[in-house]
Amino acid sequence: MERLVEAFEEEVRINFELGCKCRATVRLRSLSSTTAVAFKVQTSSPHKFLVNPPTGLIPPLSQATFQVILKPQTHLPTSFPRSPSDRFLIKTAPAAEPISATSTGSPISIHPDWINSWFSTNPNLPTYDLKLKVAYVGLFLLRQAVSGGETHAAKNIIKRQKSILPELSSQETESLLSAACQCCDPDNMIGLLLEAGLKTDSSVRVKLNDKMSAPIDSRLESKGWTAIHVAAAHDQVEELSRLIKELADLETDGSGLATLDCRDKDGRTPLHLSASRGNLKCAKMLIEAGADKNAKSFDGRTALYRAAAGRDTKMAALLMEMGADPTNTVDTTGRTPLEIAQEKGNVKVIEILEQRELMLTAARRGDLETMRGLLKRGAKANHSDQYGLTTLHAAAIKGHKEVVCLLIESGIHLECVDKEGHTALHLAVEGGSLEIVELLVTRGANVNAKSKKGVTPLYLARAMGYEDITQFLFRRGACSSSFPSSSSMSSMLQC
Numbered sequence: 001m002e003r004l005v006e007a008f009e010e011e012v013r014i015n016f017e018l019g020c021k022c023r024a025t026v027r028l029r030s031l032s033s034t035t036a037v038a039f040k041v042q043t044s045s046p047h048k049f050l051v052n053p054p055t056g057l058i059p060p061l062s063q064a065t066f067q068v069i070l071k072p073q074t075h076l077p078t079s080f081p082r083s084p085s086d087r088f089l090i091k092t093a094p095a096a097e098p099i100s101a102t103s104t105g106s107p108i109s110i111h112p113d114w115i116n117s118w119f120s121t122n123p124n125l126p127t128y129d130l131k132l133k134v135a136y137v138g139l140f141l142l143r144q145a146v147s148g149g150e151t152h153a154a155k156n157i158i159k160r161q162k163s164i165l166p167e168l169s170s171q172e173t174e175s176l177l178s179a180a181c182q183c184c185d186p187d188n189m190i191g192l193l194l195e196a197g198l199k200t201d202s203s204v205r206v207k208l209n210d211k212m213s214a215p216i217d218s219r220l221e222s223k224g225w226t227a228i229h230v231a232a233a234h235d236q237v238e239e240l241s242r243l244i245k246e247l248a249d250l251e252t253d254g255s256g257l258a259t260l261d262c263r264d265k266d267g268r269t270p271l272h273l274s275a276s277r278g279n280l281k282c283a284k285m286l287i288e289a290g291a292d293k294n295a296k297s298f299d300g301r302t303a304l305y306r307a308a309a310g311r312d313t314k315m316a317a318l319l320m321e322m323g324a325d326p327t328n329t330v331d332t333t334g335r336t337p338l339e340i341a342q343e344k345g346n347v348k349v350i351e352i353l354e355q356r357e358l359m360l361t362a363a364r365r366g367d368l369e370t371m372r373g374l375l376k377r378g379a380k381a382n383h384s385d386q387y388g389l390t391t392l393h394a395a396a397i398k399g400h401k402e403v404v405c406l407l408i409e410s411g412i413h414l415e416c417v418d419k420e421g422h423t424a425l426h427l428a429v430e431g432g433s434l435e436i437v438e439l440l441v442t443r444g445a446n447v448n449a450k451s452k453k454g455v456t457p458l459y460l461a462r463a464m465g466y467e468d469i470t471q472f473l474f475r476r477g478a479c480s481s482s483f484p485s486s487s488s489m490s491s492m493l494q495c
Helices: 097-101 112-120 139-147 151-160 170-182 186-195 202-209 216-221 227-233 237-248 270-277 280-288 303-309 313-321 337-344 347-365 368-376 391-398 401-409 424-430 434-442 457-463 467-475 487-493
Strands: 005-007 011-015 022-030 037-043 049-052 055-058 063-070 082-094 128-137
Touching: 005 082, 005 128, 011 022, 011 063, 022 055, 037 049, 037 063, 037 112, 049 082, 055 063, 055 112, 128 139, 128 151, 139 151, 139 170, 151 186, 170 186, 227 237, 227 270, 227 280, 237 280, 270 280, 270 303, 280 313, 303 313, 303 337, 303 347, 313 347, 337 347, 347 368, 347 391, 347 401, 368 401, 391 401, 391 424, 401 434, 424 434, 424 457, 434 467, 457 467
Parallel strands: 011 128
Antiparallel strands: 005 022, 022 063, 037 055, 037 082, 049 063, 082 128
């Protein structure tokens, strides 16, 4: 039975507190484009959980939600954040024909008893079962983990709730650090909290520094973090913006500290930290400012590898959109981001990483239908290969007019360049297609764009003997006065 739905999260994450009801909302997405999907939710712990509603119907390519309610508990979970004994099973099946016929994308109102009865009276119904694990999170349990010196539990709660530390009040921060100071391994626990984004003001530092073997600020310095590492790791967008502007006015002094790709003691750049923590705005800001999106830390991992290993779909999508290379391998293991995503079993990340090759192949072949299908499923138009050649470059040099039109309509930047600074117009000229050249120029491509070696489309057209393209570019305002030296022509043709 093929997969009919997917959950937005692989776990039911419950913000736990003693003695009160705790709720979590689970979102499901239909993967069927033609048929409504019925679902029925079952739990391994019915004495602990209520589900509302326990059954439902999802229209084609639509979404549905249900709420999990944990009854008031008098004891802590036996293990957290992951609870092996608590699980949910979501049974799904294509809805009956009369219901499917009414599924037009708007919510469908069907009484739960009807769906329950339908599942019960159709024991041989082909179903697809979706399994969700349970994780208990929240500040209450984080404080328990910190005070008990349970570093692994604390780390995994923070991993599941990336905003939990930055959003704490000053009083909550002081309380958490005080608990860390009293645990069996205060240095490691406090280091974990600070590196994960716990913000401390001057009053908290004064109160706690005398209790610690090393001051708070020096703990981050001991990791080799600069101010830009701290801002990127802690999702301090405004501070990162200010630091980037400062760096733009500085010259590197040879130590590498005045660059966007400065390294900590593990060889991690600020982009690595942003990617590991899911800080999308910071990651995008760093790349747009010129950070190396394919930089490797000392363990050989790139930012994209870290996003794939962490099952971070949004970060993987952003990095791919910004041109990160999914074929880069970890030096020690030889594994790529795609291979680690396959190992982790994250279908969405796998699809995102595979989209680059599918998009580029469709562009090279002029496969319009495949390209349309990929774009409809959320693929980005501006995927590029290891040489910086985008889908627009690939379609332009091959003369695939319909694909070029589709890519432009999809919003791809006409002036995107490869690693040698060539635009799509350069490659259209190289491919000798007057039709593609006319199309790109008509849509706004810069006729005087220069590669890194100073080569313009007009220079290229003349050098390659394309008289019709040369005349067209002249008529559209191409400048004939600034050509590179003749000695650069041979090197340009070798690019």
